[in-house]
Amino acid sequence: MATNSIPASPPEEAKPIESADLVIGILADLSPEAVTTMCQTLGTLPGSLRIAVLQNGDPVNPSPANRSATPQSSTVSFAPSLLAKPGGAGTAPLNMAAAYQSVFAAGEKLGSRACCILASRLESETGRSAYRLAEPLLNGELDLVVPRYARHRFEGLLNSSIVAPLMRALYGKRLSNPMGPDFGVSRRLVQRLVGRERTGRGAANGLHPLASLTPLALCENLHVAELHLGTRSYPPPDWTNTASLVAEILGPVFLDIERNAACWQRMRVSAAVPAIGEPVSVQSDTASLDTSRLVESFALANRELQEIWSLILPPSTLVELRKLSRLRSEEFQMPDDVWVRIVYDFALAHRLRPINRDHLLKSMTPLYLGWVASYAHDLERDNAVPPDQRLERLAGAFEAGKPYFVSRWRWPDRFNP
Amino acid sequence: MAKLIGSAEDPLWYKDAIIYELHVRAFKDSNADGIGDFPGLIEKMDYLEDLGVTCLWLLPFFPSPLKDDGYDISDYMNVHPRYGTTDDFRAFLAAAHERDLQVIIELVVNHTSDQHPWFQAARRAPRDSPERNFYVWSDTEAKYKDARIIFSDAERSNWTWDPVAKQYYWHRFFSHQPDLNYDNPRVVEEVLKVMRYWLDMGVDGLRVDAIPYLVERDGTSCENLPETHEVIKKLRREIDAGYSSRLLLAEANQWPSDVRPYFGDGDQCHMAFHFPLMPRIYMGLRQEDRLPITDIIAQTPDIPSNCQWGLFLRNHDELTLEMVTNDERDYMYIAYSADPRMRINLGIRRRLAPLVDNNRRRIELLNSLLLSFPGTPILYYGDEIGMGDNIYLGDRNGVRTPMQWNADRNAGFSTAVPARLYSPVIMDPVWGYQAINVEAQQGDPSSLLNWMRNMIALRKLFRVFGRGTLKFLDPANRKVLAYLRQYEDETVLCIANLSRFAQPVDLDLAELEGMVPVEMLGYVEFPPIGRQPYRFTLASYSFLWLELQQRTQPAETKMDLAGQASLNAAAGWESIFDGASRQRLEALSLPEYLPKQRWFAGKSRQIKTTRLVDWAVFETSPAALLLLEVEFDSGPADLYLLPLGMSFGDAARELEQSAPGAIIAPVVAAKNSGVLHDAVFSDQTCLELLSLIENDSEFQARHGRIHGLRGSGFRKIQGHADPALTVKRGSAEQSNTSILYGDRFILKLLRRQEPGPNPDAEIGRYLTERVKFDRIPPFAGEIEYQPEADREPFVLGMLQGLVANEGDGWKWTIEELDRYFETCAPQRFPENINAELGDPLRFSELPTLATARDHVGIYLDSAATLGRRTAELHLALASPTDDPAFEPEPMSALDQQTLVADLREHASRVFEMLKEQLPLLPDEAVEMAAAVLSRRTRILDHFEALGPEPLRTRRIRIHGDYHLGQVLKVKTDFVILDFEGEPARPLAQRRVKQCPLKDVAGMLRSFSYAAYSALINFTTRHGGDMARTEPWARLWERSVASEFLRAYRETAHGADFLPPGIDDFRKLLDIFLVDKALYEVRYELNARPAWLRIPLLGIMSLEL
DSSP states (O other): OOOOEESSOOGGGOOOOOOOSEEEEEOSOOOHHHHHHHHHHHHTOSSOOEEEEEESSSOOOOOGGGGOOOTTOOEEEEOGGGSOOTTSSSOHHHHHHHHHHHHHHHHHHHTOSEEEEEOSOBSSOHHHHHHHHHHHHHTTSOSEEEEEEEOOTTSSHHIIIIIHHHHHHHHSEEOSOTTOSSEEEEHHHHHHHHHHHHHSOGGGGTOOHHHHHHHHHHHTTOOEEEEEEEEBOOOOOOTTSOHHHHHHHHHHHHHHHHHTHHHHTTOOSOEEOOEESOOOOOSOOOOOOOOHHHHHHHHHHHHHSHHHHHHHSOHHHHHHHHHHHTSOGGGOOOOHHHHHHHHHHHHHHHHHOSSOHHHHHHTTHHHHHHHHHHHHHHHHSTTOOOHHHHHHHHHHHHHHTHHHHHHHHHSOOSOOO | OOOBOOSOSSTTGGGSOOEEEEOHHHHOOSSSSSSOOHHHHHHTHHHHHHHTOOEEEEOOOSSOOOSSTTOSOSOTTSOOTTTOOHHHHHHHHHHHHHTTOEEEEEEOOSBOOTTSHHHHHHHHSOTTSTTGGGBOEESSSOTTTTSOOSSTTTOSOSEEEETTTTEEEEOSSOTTSOBBOTTSHHHHHHHHHHHHHHHHHTOOEEEETTGGGSOOOTTSOSSSOHHHHHHHHHHHHHHHHHBSSOEEEEOOOSOHHHHGGGGTTTTSOSEEEOTTHHHHHHHHHHHTOSHHHHHHHHTOOOOOTTOEEEEESOOSSOEEOTTSOHHHHHHHHHHHOOSGGGEETTEEOOOHHHHTTTOHHHHHHHHHHHHHSSSEEEEETTGGGTOOOOTTSSTTGGGOOOOOOOSSGGGGSOOSOGGGSSSOOOOSTTTSTTTSOHHHHHTOTTSHHHHHHHHHHHHHTOTHHHHOEEEEOOOSOTTEEEEEEEETTEEEEEEEEOSSSOEEEEEOOGGGTTOEEEETTTTEEOOOOOSSOEEEEEOTTOEEEEEEEOOOOOGGGOOOOTTOOOEEOTTTHHHHSSHHHHHHIIIIIHHHHGGGSTTOSOTTSOEEEEEEEEEEEOSSSSEEEEEEEEEESSSOOEEEEEEEEEEEHHHHHHHHHHOGGGEEEEEEETTEEEEEEEGGGOHHHHHHHHHHHHTTOEEEETTEEEEEEEOTTHHHHHTTOOSSOOEEEOOSOOSSEEEEETTTEEEEEOOEEOBBOOHHHHHHHIIIIIIOOOSSOOEEEEEEEEESTTOOOEEEEEEEEOOOOSOBHHHHHHHHHHHHHHHHTTSOOOGGGGGGOOOHHHHTTSOOOHHHHHHHTHHHHHHHHHHHHHHHHHHHHTSOOSOTTTOOEEOOHHHHHHHHHHHHHHHHHHHHHHHHHGGGSOHHHHHHHHHHHHTHHHHHHHGGGGOSSOOSOEEBOOOSSOSGGGEEEETTEEEEOOOOOOTTSOHHHHTSOBOTHHHHHHHHHHHHHHHHHHHHHHHHHHTOOHHHHHHHHHHHHHHHHHHHHHHHHHHTTTOTTSOSSHHHHHHHHHHHHHHHHHHHHHHHHHHOGGGTHHHHHHHHHSOO
16 A cells, blocks of 8 residues: 655555544645645644545655644544545446445445545645535534535526525425535444444445435434535536436435335424534626526426426426426426425336336436526526525425425325325 | 344334234234244235334244143243244344334243153152252142132143142143243243344344243232232333333232332333223223223223333233223123123133224214323234124134235135135134235225224323323213323313213313313314313314423514524623614514514504613513503604514423513524523513512613602512412403413513503502502502603503403303303204394383393303492492592583593594505405495494583593403402503593593493404304394393393482483493594404404494
8 A cells, every 4th residue: 555644654655544633635636735734734734643644646756845843733544545536437427426435335334533535626726625525524613514515696506596405305404405416424323324324225325425414413413513615516417418417416326215214204493503604605696597498398398298297296396397388488487385295296106116217317407507597597687586585485385395395204105285 | 241232213102102012923924834934924014004004013933832822831942833933023023123113922931831851851750859949849739729720621630630740830821831930040040041042133022921920929819919020120220220221011910009000110111901890991981071080090000101001902812801800890890791601710802893883973983081091001913993702612712813904715815715714714704814914995985994003103202101091081971081181381171072972061160261172183283272161072082192281482572583694692781782782673673573563552553663771681681671652654753662582492492482572682692592582571570670660670771761669569469379389371362462370460561662650550659548448459669760861650561469360351151152152053043032132221221121131140150240249339439539640520611522522533533544454354344344434434423423512520530441351350359450441542532531421331341342353253164144043143142231231320329420311321332332432443454354344333323
């Protein structure tokens, strides 16, 4: 195993790492400079910690500046071989799942007190992000640190229109990015996650750590906080090709909902979690969206997918969708409560499997595009509310609709309104 | 040595399990030999997983001559070739575990088959040799003569002569099943080997067959002997030493008290069947009486916490009637087995569905009991689709026929020629596989199978069913079985109607007051539980499962902390009340927090900013008292009292769950994250406030001092109270905040602060300590804040004695009205009464209407009592005194003009407010608001009715905000509360002496308010016609008001605070009625626009 310690041990003196207080998994494509800065910052963590950094590719050579550490400084070593390579065979999410699992497995193996994963590129503070994720975990108070990114209005909408409000309504905590992907995780949570995957049927059955971490922590009543991490760099959204993404993201989320049914049906109100750091605002957010193609996709699906949707959605929702399909593009407006019921009905159908789950999720995509178009129209109005307030309203609709979901879940009779 | 881990993570997995009992032979045949087998069972694992069961119990599948359905085993460590191989079993086990299904198999070790090699060796071995002693031998049949014969239909003795051994051998069951001899240590060792063999393979549990009969002793019944328990303990020790998450399940067909020892001290069997419950469930159903069920549960002893009862409706044997009396057995035979062929031994050999005449509702009812009684439910294969039986087959084979999978040949069970099947499938028109099969029911959304699947899934969501306590309720109607299950924070109320007809039931749920029942299948919220009996109406054979939930905060009180950065509390309170944290608290956190609090009076105004005026930090608890000035975009600033607390770790998380609305902001201190919250939610802080009063102590604020003042009645109220009084927070929504200390005190924290005496404390102290009026809670002390520079003190809180009561008058009245409407609404309103329902004062001078007496009932008496108490209060407040604050004063012309001017001014303001907010009102209130506004001139003119001449009356201190919510129901009487006056008015106004008819008007409006809000609730809930029911509301209101007025006037007759003539009395009363209704309008506009309709309706109904 190649190891590389900062600042004490040069690469040629590397020895296998046998234990670590903190494991950092770098899954993002970071520049060598960013990694160097990160390691330098990590080295300033107090308590003479042993820190193992897992990163694919060539380890970063320590710079001379790193060598002037105090005796209290921590030691940073590289252990890339412990990390599963995201570039291997299989689909991207499965690879990503394997990469997360390998970081957690390394954490278990090395007996670390915490694991941090950096999977996204941040527009600033990348160098300090690992430090900031790790610090609150190491004092033992927290079990999970999830990111809170400053976002442009059309970025991360699959998260903010489905995943975040759904998890908030179900699990009772208001988290902006419950699926990370940057996370700080305590040893206690890692052990529970690894233990659950060992005894359960785990990733082989579609469970994904990205989807499971936050619900697991919340259901186990562990301590969760949000960390303001600044602005994340998203790839430009490709609205014409979102079906696979919808299926890949929502599949594990819905599976986890099935698994945690006894937990989320207990949660009745949502509450905020402690926030660490200062919120960051995006500098300019004037992006606009051509919604005509999104509405066209919706209308086309309304003609083509009726048969599938009728297996999933109740008559009242189907009628609403028909009405929507008759609207002109610029008038298109999907009410939040309709959207919320659609999401809940798809989550339920995912459990009941009236059709193949992959087909089911893909058939949800045009509905999602319809909601995105509505959202875009909302933001463009003269008296438009800011995106955060708009999404907060949506989250409220998810909470208000939860009794509908619970009742459908408990008595999934198709003879319903 | 490391323990072998079982497939279940939780060692108590069996408590939450749903067990499915099946026979491999009967489930699915994979090789067309007519006999079910393991590969066939594996084929059907998806079905079992989909059904939702969590554990499979397999009947014996070992090599056997099969003279007793496999309970005559000839090789314990193998699989009968008919069912497959050991590898097939391993594959089945893996498939089950892959689906998170546990597996229980049989440990039939009381006896073996007479074909077992041990027996064959024993009969040939010399007498008293170890081999011979594997079994129990005797030269005579006289030994153990006190033991009963269990299979009395087939056996005449427990001894059978063996011509080879030339001795009798002992057998408690069939003669081909010789009993093993547990006095021989080698037998125990061999049994342990068998056990280890299967447990090593991964089996999760062992059902120990015929467990009471392991050891025999002369002069006993040879059942349940201490030596038998020693054997079981050995088995258990072996399991505990070498394995984790495994189970021993005792089959002991005994009374519960006799089964109890099989649990030992949690060191024998983990589970045992509850045999006597089964026949009593059927008996209760047939007799439509819960008694047989509650009786047997009452006879069931507690068991160790790691143990569990196994419950079942039916199994592979007969419905055993051993554990019933002779009369009960006769009844059961007649009720459930008309054809003698249905009977065997001491029982009935029928399946569930035929037993209840294939009535779907009865099947569902019985399953609802099975799934909600304390224990682990065990389903018998085929009962989930309502399979029938075949009473023409011998022994108990009629309930062991092949599983009915579909309508194909042999019910889809096997592709063998029908004659080859181990048993004929059921083929009659009602029960046959063409009619009843899995495939058909899977395709039928309303099938029993789908119902069972949903119910199983529902049960699995709630651990309370498997782990919770049971408490039967005792309603008068014995056809209804009602019980509470409770486990940790889960409480479930189960109600079952055992009758074939609809039944009403009133349940006493007072101890759960305030909880909200939520029907669990459809997640439907029911009205909250009150102190009065809770009424249910149950359809025939229906059942309800209701989860009792704490009432959630209304949506608007939920805190939105998302996006709020944490306040820094690194240096304790100083860092909160200073610098950036203070700025954030004043500018962001508090302006967001305050409008969501019920006690905050400025909801209709926009907060501009808040300012911390003064604060005092407690010495011994992490809390502070804060005086907070709130500035609005318009109007004067207000001052509020806000006790602040900081909680971290678990305490903070608990608060987030239990009272999210109390949280003001996240805080961090020394890397601990926590929350800043209302300190009323800290018991420690609440006790500190009490101690402040008790000790007359004081502490320093930044700009003043806070001190406690103990009232003269404190010690008497305190009595010899336990010093650790439990703290509770009052649940009623009101303008202040109440803290309850055990059953002794209530501290009212006054949220909105004004300098000067607080009228509630002032009147409370006066009535308690000076006039000795005892229909109020006794005054016990107060907390004052004395600012610097000799400014007027502020009263922060008042302590009173707690009065045992049945709830406040409002709640009690609403409950009474609910019942009133339930009874009256379906009835046609008597037409001849309408004309008589005019002015209540006039009405009070007439005899009470018979219709009112009949329907309103005892509430009329209560209204009269309340009228008397109100008059007595006024008489007490009008007592001669030298205290200028209480001395009665004559009503002068100026007073009267001022009064009229004030009332007109108030009315004008309310009309303006209503007009401004008209576009924002809820739809249902808009029309009525417009109608009220159209009467504006008439209403304003009405105030002039008093005229310029002063009325001959006196002004006294009055209650000032008198309504049903301000009285407590104490048995058949009332206690009057809260002399604070209308919270919206300035303090000086609230202390002014006034005409006591204002209180009278307040109570009359409250009766009206109650009648109409109950009417709206009733018609909303029942979808009734409001116009049709409204006359009943009017009848109630007018009758109650007139009783109240009659008693008031009689009691206060001659008092100089009342106008002597009826006309003046009426004039004064009318203007106060209008004023009160307008006050209500203003209040609802600010706080609850959805309720606005009620005072508007009240104004419209006034005869102006």
